[in-house]
Amino acid sequence: MEQTPFLVVDAVSKSFASTRALDLVSIAVHQGTVFGLAGENGAGKSTLIKLLCGVYQPDQGRITFAGRPHHPRDPEEAERAGISVFHQEIPVCPNLSIAANVFLGPSMPKRGLAPDWRTMNRQCVQLYGNLLGEDIDPKRLIRDSTAAEKQLALLVRVLSREARLVILDEPTTALTPPEVARLFGIIRRLQAQGITFIFISHMLEELMELSDTITVLRDGRNEGILGKAEFDGRTLSALIVGRTLAGRPDKQALKSSAEHLVVRSLGLPGEFQDVSFSVRKGEIFGLAGLAGSGRSAVARALFGAPPAQSGEILVDGVRRHIDRPRAAVEAGIGYIPEDRKALGIFNDLDVKLNLCMAGIDRFSPRGVLDKRKLRRVTAQMRDGMSIKMQSPDASIRSLSGGNQQKVMISRWLALKPVILVMNEPTRGVDVGAKQEISELILKLASEGYTFVISSSELEELIHLSDWIMVFNRGRVARLLPGSEATKDQLILAATT
């Protein structure tokens, strides 16, 4: 049984500026096995993968692949050595056929200058049959295929080019459960043919089902290796998270005021179903879950962008028909999107217009812009929220990410809506600003603003929230008080 491992990573380190992304990490992958890799965002998984496929080069340490030193300078070289990566998004040419996508590249079969479609189609059918044991129509456009079929096409593509180690980076996020089962079947079949896999997933169940061993990374270090016999959700999530964090220490006793926002069996096909909760005035309600679990779709639905298709939303006991952002604003709901650059900021406008955009009609008596008032409102917000800016007339691009985020929050405070829905409130701001924005949210909540916060950062949610609702594949998995929530409980509920 004791054979030389197929891939050996020996005490590899990699730093970016001052952060150490990988710190003396070692792994050993045996041929024909599925090697599970687990860890939080930022634990070092993707850095490790990028070293293997030549995007980055290690600062120190050695990598050996198939008995030879493996130090690729670019992805092409890694691919020639036999290592291929599958990313979450699937790069295909949608308007070409399956066969064309499989053979696309310099080695495409040709007859003279023209592509040799007959040979390609025949070989494509053979490859699918031999490798995957599946029957396909090679002439079908990949555009008309499901996400799963696109993935298979890419899998066939790399295998047809003699890939021997395939890295699967979150391959199941876009798949339905039956498709996942099919993919797993195919992976086992390929494994029997001697293909080796590194499998990365946030879904612990999937990791445990498919992997032969699971290695956990945390903060750029090896945290532990589990053999098949030791697989257990609790052990795994404890390893992934490390220390167990409790809720925020200074959490006040729950306010006994009236219910401010009530959501009853909200549903949006393909995103989430049967979501019900209620939030009291001044409470912070956290939404947790993996990407695509429905948590951010729920946050968006509260603002009507896009609206839910079933269920109802009540503000202060009054049923509100929120079919678009305007209706939400009229109901007193403000929304701060997850992607500030793409969905929030107006790049070519100045700070005051960015800040006052949601209330621009209110600041313009009879439609005429009152710039003096805009400047005054902006200056007030600047002082109240300590936003660092040269002047209200400065370009929004001259502000740091954290200050831009404060402008986004102020956009709604200037309008005085009382419920603020935030999607990833501290994404893309630095650590100090993160802290500041968290404190700001707590302060505003104590002043009577009600918050619904969707976040992928569990520590932040635990720190802020009075209640945390965990989503798993579009359904509510758990609801627990923030003071009792721990990180591994949340991860367990989100992933199993």
Next chain:
Amino acid sequence: MDAMSQPRRTALQRILGLRDFGVLVAALLIALFFSIATPVFLTSYNLFNLLRQTSQLGIISMAMTLLIVSGEFDLSVGAIYAVTGVVTGILVNKLGLSIWVSASAGMVAGLALGYLNGLLIATTRINSFIATLSTMMVFRGLALVLSQAQPISLQLSFFMDLFGRAELFGVVPVPIVWMLGWGVAMYLLLHRTAFGVKVFATGDNREAADLAGIKTMRVKWIGFLITALAAGISAVISLSFLKTVTPTQGTGLELEAIAASVIGGTAMSGGVGSILGTFLGTFIMAEVRTGLVLLGTDAYIQDAFVGLVIALAVIINVRLSSRRK
């Protein structure tokens, strides 16, 4: 308090805003060049003539700027300009209606076409470049069918004086007055109202504008109505001055309007632009055309020079705006 903390800006910058400054310099340099090259250029007669000739384009360009800032185009303005003229001419000559009623009806017809453009884009979400390319052909066809492809001559009247032929104080041709009036209205609308801010926001980042509660489709729709209105006003000025309408009038006007906007610093991607810049852009195009005529240049080469000016203006603008970041 807060007004004090702003960095001081020079008077010139405050009047023009930094963006329009480069266009103004370009306009002055070109004027200087032609003034030296030919003594006729810098005479009040020539300058008024130049402005009068460009007034119809100016009116349409300034409206087009608003639409481009909101992130859309209207290639059908030239055709709407023709339909307005043809409808007016037919109502006067065939039905014997008064020129006042006919011209109003013609403008309403133009507005209806602008409404159709908005409707098409709102309901189908087709790219406005394609959508108005198709309506441009349809509207032009409408003008040709209605007029049976024949020019229509009109009788001289007070109306013609008011909109096309009179000269204010005996020197300023009245189309210039209309252009300046329209320019002031567009300037106030785009740069001094809440609606104008929404136009900028919509073109700058449509999704963010939607999420800020702005009805972006409505903003764009109003933009299409405004360009159609501008085309209508221009058509009335044209028929008043020329006493005639032709179904092929205004062919290519849409591209000149876009060119003037671009020379004036309007970004094709939306969200950036100014009415003053576009006015200067129109002026530059007219300067180059008139200057070349005065120099006795072959008429066939003029468009080529205008083309070069457009390319030059855009290159300079790109350089300037990247440096400003």
